[in-house]
Amino acid sequence: MQPTLHADTHAQASHHEEPGFWQKYIFSTDHKVIGIQYGITGLMFLFLGLCLMSVMRWQMANPGTGVPLVGPLLYHLLGESAVSKTGVISPDLYNAFGAMHGTIMVFLAIVPLAFGAFGNFVTPLQIGAPDMTFPRVNMVSYQFYFMGGILMLASFFIPGGAAKSGWTSYSPLATIADMNLRPNGQTFWIIGMVCLINSSLLGAVNFITTIIQLRAKGLSWMRLPFFCWAQFVTAFLLLLAFPPLEAAAVLQLMDNLLRTSFFLPTGLVVSGKLLHISGGGSPLLWQHLFWFLAHPEVYVLILPGMGIVTEVIANNTRKPIWGYRSMVYSILAIGFLSFIVWAHHMYLTGMGVRIATFFQTTTMVISIPSVVILTALFISLWGGSIRINTPMLFALGFLPMFGIGGLTGLPLGFNASDIHLHDTYYVIAHFHYIVAPGTIFALFAGIYYWYPKATGRMLSEYWGKVHFALSFVFMNLVFMPMFIQGMAGMSRRMYDGGATYASNGDVVGLSPYIIGLNTSVSHAVWALGLAQIPFIINFFWSLNWGKKVTSDNPWEATTLEWQTPTPPPHGNFDKEIEVVRGPYEYSVPGKSRDFTPQNEPDQPEPIPHGNPVRS
Amino acid sequence: MSLINQNPSHMEIPYAVKPRPDTGLYNAKVGIWLFLASEVMLFGALFCSYILMRVNAPEGTWPHHWLNIWMGMTNTIVLIFSSVTVVLSWASLKMGQFKRYKFYQSITILCALAFLGIKSFEYHDKFIHYQVNLKDGRIFDGHLQSAASTTNQFVFKGRFIDKPEELYNPPLEHAEEPPITIAKSDIKIDPTTKQPMMENYGPWHNTYLAIYFTMTGLHALHVIAGCIVIFAIWGPLAKVWEQDPERYVNRVEVSGLFWHFVDLVWIFLFPVLYLL
Numbered sequence A: 001m002q003p004t005l006h007a008d009t010h011a012q013a014s015h016h017e018e019p020g021f022w023q024k025y026i027f028s029t030d031h032k033v034i035g036i037q038y039g040i041t042g043l044m045f046l047f048l049g050l051c052l053m054s055v056m057r058w059q060m061a062n063p064g065t066g067v068p069l070v071g072p073l074l075y076h077l078l079g080e081s082a083v084s085k086t087g088v089i090s091p092d093l094y095n096a097f098g099a100m101h102g103t104i105m106v107f108l109a110i111v112p113l114a115f116g117a118f119g120n121f122v123t124p125l126q127i128g129a130p131d132m133t134f135p136r137v138n139m140v141s142y143q144f145y146f147m148g149g150i151l152m153l154a155s156f157f158i159p160g161g162a163a164k165s166g167w168t169s170y171s172p173l174a175t176i177a178d179m180n181l182r183p184n185g186q187t188f189w190i191i192g193m194v195c196l197i198n199s200s201l202l203g204a205v206n207f208i209t210t211i212i213q214l215r216a217k218g219l220s221w222m223r224l225p226f227f228c229w230a231q232f233v234t235a236f237l238l239l240l241a242f243p244p245l246e247a248a249a250v251l252q253l254m255d256n257l258l259r260t261s262f263f264l265p266t267g268l269v270v271s272g273k274l275l276h277i278s279g280g281g282s283p284l285l286w287q288h289l290f291w292f293l294a295h296p297e298v299y300v301l302i303l304p305g306m307g308i309v310t311e312v313i314a315n316n317t318r319k320p321i322w323g324y325r326s327m328v329y330s331i332l333a334i335g336f337l338s339f340i341v342w343a344h345h346m347y348l349t350g351m352g353v354r355i356a357t358f359f360q361t362t363t364m365v366i367s368i369p370s371v372v373i374l375t376a377l378f379i380s381l382w383g384g385s386i387r388i389n390t391p392m393l394f395a396l397g398f399l400p401m402f403g404i405g406g407l408t409g410l411p412l413g414f415n416a417s418d419i420h421l422h423d424t425y426y427v428i429a430h431f432h433y434i435v436a437p438g439t440i441f442a443l444f445a446g447i448y449y450w451y452p453k454a455t456g457r458m459l460s461e462y463w464g465k466v467h468f469a470l471s472f473v474f475m476n477l478v479f480m481p482m483f484i485q486g487m488a489g490m491s492r493r494m495y496d497g498g499a500t501y502a503s504n505g506d507v508v509g510l511s512p513y514i515i516g517l518n519t520s521v522s523h524a525v526w527a528l529g530l531a532q533i534p535f536i537i538n539f540f541w542s543l544n545w546g547k548k549v550t551s552d553n554p555w556e557a558t559t560l561e562w563q564t565p566t567p568p569p570h571g572n573f574d575k576e577i578e579v580v581r582g583p584y585e586y587s588v589p590g591k592s593r594d595f596t597p598q599n600e601p602d603q604p605e606p607i608p609h610g611n612p613v614r615s
Numbered sequence B: 001m002s003l004i005n006q007n008p009s010h011m012e013i014p015y016a017v018k019p020r021p022d023t024g025l026y027n028a029k030v031g032i033w034l035f036l037a038s039e040v041m042l043f044g045a046l047f048c049s050y051i052l053m054r055v056n057a058p059e060g061t062w063p064h065h066w067l068n069i070w071m072g073m074t075n076t077i078v079l080i081f082s083s084v085t086v087v088l089s090w091a092s093l094k095m096g097q098f099k100r101y102k103f104y105q106s107i108t109i110l111c112a113l114a115f116l117g118i119k120s121f122e123y124h125d126k127f128i129h130y131q132v133n134l135k136d137g138r139i140f141d142g143h144l145q146s147a148a149s150t151t152n153q154f155v156f157k158g159r160f161i162d163k164p165e166e167l168y169n170p171p172l173e174h175a176e177e178p179p180i181t182i183a184k185s186d187i188k189i190d191p192t193t194k195q196p197m198m199e200n201y202g203p204w205h206n207t208y209l210a211i212y213f214t215m216t217g218l219h220a221l222h223v224i225a226g227c228i229v230i231f232a233i234w235g236p237l238a239k240v241w242e243q244d245p246e247r248y249v250n251r252v253e254v255s256g257l258f259w260h261f262v263d264l265v266w267i268f269l270f271p272v273l274y275l276l
Helices: A004-013 A021-026 A031-061 A069-077 A091-128 A133-155 A183-215 A226-258 A282-317 A324-340 A353-381 A390-407 A413-422 A426-453 A461-487 A512-531 A533-545 B002-006 B026-056 B070-094 B097-126 B207-234 B245-275
Strands: B129-133 B138-143 B153-161 B179-183 B196-200
Touching: A004 B153, A021 A031, A031 A069, A031 A091, A031 A426, A069 A133, A069 B129, A091 A183, A091 A226, A091 A282, A091 A426, A133 A183, A133 A426, A183 A226, A183 B026, A226 A282, A226 A324, A226 B026, A226 B207, A282 A324, A282 A353, A282 A390, A282 A426, A282 B026, A282 B207, A324 A353, A324 B245, A353 A390, A353 A413, A390 A426, A426 A461, A426 A533, A461 A512, A461 A533, A512 A533, B026 B207, B026 B245, B070 B097, B070 B245, B097 B129, B097 B207, B129 B153, B138 B179, B207 B245
Parallel strands: none
Antiparallel strands: B129 B138, B129 B196, B138 B153, B153 B179
């Protein structure tokens, strides 16, 4: 991690002392350090989310039996009320793990990685800026995120345990859970969410301002790399969609601590007793406020992934992205439309046919720009002389995986078919295909792609390919069977993995085959966890022993982040940047090389009689 | 600033003070407008919640005239006046009149404090306002005279309510009420909680008060934040004026934009909560 190249070049440039460890790595205002902070914290949460699910999958595959190895450990950590002495997790703990798996994966892992880490590290470099517009706000943004993460983790160890009402925290369920304990896990969840929301808001303001104000000379909007467009739209989604959830969180906090009834209806009966509340609230209000955030949030999860994949594909096909402009307009359309589709999560709340039709229509409309982008990426492959390296493998894996995830979403967007599929494993399979083999593959592509810029060393190609192959196989083995389970009617969030609803004598229910899939899915989940070991070792090993890069532009890319020293020093560029062309000028006929950086002056050509490298 | 300046490899962020030619804006101005957009969404969501609560309330149960219109009116005038002084202080600074800026901005801060004072008085008034259900079926509604009350009997200033509907729609004007003593033993016991049915007008009392306290509370937090920022620029950070006047004027402008937003929210809150 020690930036050797930087230290050499920089020591000569300035005679200042290097800042101390704390200022350099912990309270840094440098966008690259903050990006790496986001990245490492996010990856740890990503792994924690996987671990929670691994424990839950044991319970689903073998209901009521002790979890080997981890069970006794959890018993000592969380106490007898949560885990029995033999290591069987309680229904409450199962619910808490489920809720926290969702919360951690969405708000503490994927968004911080896709937006916080890659956005922070790459965006200012790609637009030729010395840093973000508000470096200290950027630091505070990370600290809010960190605080939110600590609160979420701490909630596992308080009386009653972590929030257990799903990552959606529907009221009144969320409000009446652990009602006798205040503050409870839900209180921690809400306050943690408020921290995360503030973090995202500060980040979003910073990103948008940076992209508007700090673009290098000559970098007009249509010369902006697609990754920056993706971050730009994502930032707008966060900026405008998160505040309603913040409002909802404040209201739920009032319900939780001050006994108000925003989301609690009149006459609410809990465990056979009339609840002593003023009543008059609306459970639907929570769902509207929540999904008004959470649908744009889905696009927050996927758009930066599309941005990363676009960069990697352009670089490795050695040709311009096909339909760059249509992709830009499409991503803007997605950003706008994502604000008017939220109620397709609520078809079964009895909203009435007209409103359901409206949201069904907008949901179908939003799939068009998504398909445009995916199609443009597929067509970009056509006729390219494709370099198959690890980033490209992950990017190529992203395309069909996101395709499956997207297309299986359509039946959920139609009212009629949603009635059957709602709240089944089909839904889980659908959105995991988008986020897990979709976004996470894009994130891996990004890590393998930009790692040399951040550290000055390459990740091992061999172990990268092993990591990809194993992840690709096991991702599909995890999520593909869930479509089958869901279509057979297996519900989500079941402590016994659906065994209650199994066929039993004359009672028709889930067949043994459907229930049995739980076991194979669980095996695949654990294997997927093991498949990450090559990546983890590779990641840390390559910091010190990876192959050193021989140039600042090891992938021979066109965008500006490769025009910096490696790793980039504080302030990024050691020369004036003036952009003279679009982002993906690969294999331009008549040029001596098959890539032309965005800031390379038009003439004179260094080798006047050079042959075109590719025809 | 200090953190960056101490940083040895210090670099300048472009357009931190001077506007970027093609956008015509300096960074902080873009930032504050974006931030205000997110604030609009935050309060927008709360106003939507208010509408939903109100539309969902059963006929005749949404309260009217529970708040003192004159206090709300005074607060509205105080905030609008402070908006004027914020503009005047910025304009003075733009013309290089630092003393005049100091004077106007101190009025802004005093207005903010006056607003918070009046608001906390109103809050207090709600917290000592009780609805008491008696064993004989009557309902009493009035303010607790805490000095005269003991553990076994409470002294209120208020009146007995003939019909429950009257609770939601009290008369705007009524004569000075004499103190009334209610013995604790006369208060009805709630069958579910086994507690005397005597509840003050806090956020737990009904959804109207819940949304009132939430929205005005959140707004008050914004007033406090704005007040702190304006004061910090006015006092501790005033030396920036000598070092970098343009940056200083920008700060005053940006904090002023935030202050206008805070005022604007109140201009919506006042009719919605006090008048309608």
